[in-house]
Amino acid sequence: MEWLQIITYAGTFIFAVTGALKARTHLMDIFGGAVLAFVTAYGGGTLRDILLGVKPVNWVNDNIALGLVISALISVFLFKENLKHFNRIIFFTDAIGLGLFTASGIKISLQNGITPTYAIIMGVISSTFGGLLADILCNEIPALLRKGELYATASxxxxxxxxxxxxxxxxxSTNLLVCVVLVVSIRILAKRKKLYLPEI
Structure with a gap:
């Protein structure tokens, strides 16, 4: 298995956990948790593939990715009583997923002949739009749009x-690793130091 696959699958699992935890904070049932887990894990990559014209989109016929999402959902369900401070856990899993999907989104875009500038944009879309859709489903202002510590900017x-x-x-391989570490580090640093973009 190549580095790109490892990073993509790791991001899928991490974002699925994030979605399931978000469902937990909103007191959803197991079905609601499944919907948020799938949307968070697949949303950004699906939009990227549609824009790139990739057919079928990344998760279709990928049993490993499906298994990872289901495993994430089951893990949150089984250990929900032992998971305290959900918001803190969601922040860290989301930060890790942000880094993983930024790197994989850029690499996949480059492999499909996209120019470097637009590959960066596709990386941001891959890493942020799943969370945006999940926030909308939860009737929240998406983290991507509200004032807060650097999110899409970190990506x-x-x-x-x-x-x-x-x-x-x-x-x-080095690029992928550096990108992941840098995005996660910026996201965590921005949270701790309360770094914001200026208001419009």
């Missing part, structure tokens, strides 16, 4: 570094 900065390293001849 954007990680994508720029990914492309810069690639342009300078750094191998893709």
């Amino acid at each position: 954007l900065l990680g994508g720029i570094v990914f492309i810069s390293l690639k342009h300078n001849g750094i191998n893709d």
